Amino acid sequence: MAIGALAAGVAQWQSRSFPSLRRGFDSLHPLQAPSKLRGIYTVSSRTIVYFGYLGDEETDAPVVRDRLGYMETQLQWLSQLVERMEPRPAVLVAYVAPRAWDDTVHQAIARYRFSVDQGSIEADRRNRFEYPGFRAMKLLARESAPDDLIYYCHSKGIIQLAESKMGLFRLHTTVGLTADLAELRDDPGLNRAGIFPSRWGWCWFNFFWVKAGHMAGRTIEEAADRYHFEALIGDRGDKQAYRAVLPLIDRLPFADSGIVLKPWYRPEETSTPELLATHYRYAHMTMPAEADMARGRHIAARDAAETAAAGPRSLWARLSPFRKSGPPEGQQ
8 A cells, every 4th residue: 555645735545456556646505407418317405415524533543544535536536427427515524533633634625626524624533433424414305306316425444545445435436426317306206315225224334316305314423333424314114215215236237236126135245255355446447427328338349149049130120120010920
């Protein structure tokens, strides 16, 4: 693991095996009407909330520096995704870090035209798991229209500086931020979306879209159980809660996940050898556009294999889409 200095003096997380690093690499304004750009759909109003944990007041400076580099690598990926979206959504960053690091953290956030969560500045600096991120979402939801959408993501893997977790972060954010959300937007029975809905309505790994009206109704309190925040958007007492969640696993080619589309998933159903390999592949990408190309290659290869397996079609089969009548008698 190596740490390279950026121009503004903020360290960026690096792995020497990453090709991207060898090559170099709250504004809550209402957004506008639905539009589409490069396959990325937008809705009337969206905001992204990212939460990063860098350490408490007792965390040593070298540890904070490494974690900040890891966090900025994630912010850079988010920025590349956001720049492809139209209109560009606001991004609000909540964090926990030693107070002496505030200026450096704020510079890293501002570098990507993201906004600093004011509550994070005012709060005490201790590990409260994902409470700061959910607190920021709750306040945002209360100020938003009920159907406005909020996307939540967090600094997955930042404690271990894990390569596979960096890939998981990139995969979930890429799928989440490039998904067609028309169904979520238009169906009043849906108020959440994520790759892996649980039976009780939360999303495994805690990357998800949520309508502001649903988020505003959640009770957000500190908890000693880190998994409390994963379950917070669901309902442990409702085995049908998954019905309000739009699953997004089908936005990923089956070859990348090995997982079929289902209404909900058990924890053990959210990991396969194919998906783990995809996490590592995403970790080595330089930009989200590489994910687009990879998905395109998989789709093209799949279609070619299906065509080859089907064999050459008869003249009648090739012409049938253009004919209204059935095949001539004797050629059934």
